[in-house]
Amino acid sequence: MPCRPLIASLLLVTPLLTAPLVAAADAPNIVPGQWEFTSTTAVAGDLPIPDQTETTQECIAQGDIEDASFSFIEEEEGCELLDHEVTVDGMDYRMVCRAEGGEASIIGRMDFLGERVEGNVDILVDSAAGELKMTTAVEGRRLGDC
Secondary structure, eight states: OTHHHHHHHHHHHHHHHHSOBOOSSSOOSBOOEEEEEEEEEEEESSSOOOOEEEEEEEEEOHHHHHOTTOBSOOOOTTEEEEEEEEOSSEEEEEEEEEETTEEEEEEEEEEEOBSEEEEEEEEEEEETTEEEEEEEEEEEEEEEOO
């Protein structure tokens, strides 16, 4: 099925898309330290794909937060960051990914809450096999010092 490679790629990329994207303007309301991020992705559609949960940890230093080039989002091959807006309290972003004749539109929102972050990413996949909607809920929490 031509849709499967795009879906598989998005399930691997989604955790990268759901961690905070940081810009240098006003430092985001994120306390430096060791962080744990948990993302749970649910897929709605005709394909029987079970929910995917992934937990990662990362050390975030104050210098990282203030660095204009600091970003958890890595643009994978075939993906393009269309726009993003980062404020002290959160961020909004849009991406598009194209592969194997399919396209995925990605809209994300993350709230920065000091020692916690939370957000959602909605992904709409349009392929020869039809439309498929993926929703990822993200929670992050500071565990302590690095």
